[in-house]
Amino acid sequence: MRTLILLITLLFVGCGTNNESSAKTPTTQENINLETTTVASTETNLDGQELLALVNIERENGAMCGDTYYPPVAPLEYNYDLERSATLKSEDLATSGIFSHEGSKTESDATRNSKMLSFIPLIRNFYGSYSVAGENLAMGYDTPEALVKAWMKSPGHCQNIMRASYKEFGADMQYPNGSKYEKYTTTHFASK
Secondary structure (H helix, E strand, O other): OOOOOEEEEEEEEOOOOOOOOOOOOOOOOOOOOOOOOOOOOEEOOOOHHHHHHHHHHHHHHOEEEOOEEEOOOOOOEEOHHHHHHHHHHHHHHHHHOOOOOOOOOOOOOOOOOOOOOOHHHHHHHHHOOOOEEEEEEEEOOOOHHHHHHHHHHOHHHHHHHHOOOOOEEEEEEEEEOOOOOOOEEEEEEEEO
16 A cells, blocks of 8 residues: 655744744633544554654754755753644544644644644643744654654755754654544644
């Protein structure tokens, strides 16, 4: 069976320069609806620490992301709050079959009532206030090694991995039952 591979990346940065948007923490969590989120049966077997180790090797070595060289940067630390936000995103992707940074806006999307990109309220809900945050998504990769290799070939994903302002990382992969794609992976990057 041919594996469908699709990569999307998006960066949401709180510094407010160039084409980046400011990240302002809301005073309430009205955009997250965890009580009524419907998720199909899924399972995960991704070792987030293993994926982080591979990402940190890339950060340690420096990388060409498209036409831009990124020098070596400090390693990321694993954050279980970011893993929780990544898990909800992967579950939404797996349940809905809609592959998007905006979320599915279906019953499986905890951020369906938000007007923001779905990872922003998820990260805020679990991680709290942040100065910078980003998301890498992928579907169809069987191993963390293949996934990181593909991300490093994609300029936007590579830039997220190499961004020195990110200090923490969380990841999740879902194997949906009955979905048209085999695996959905979400990584969330952030700094306080």
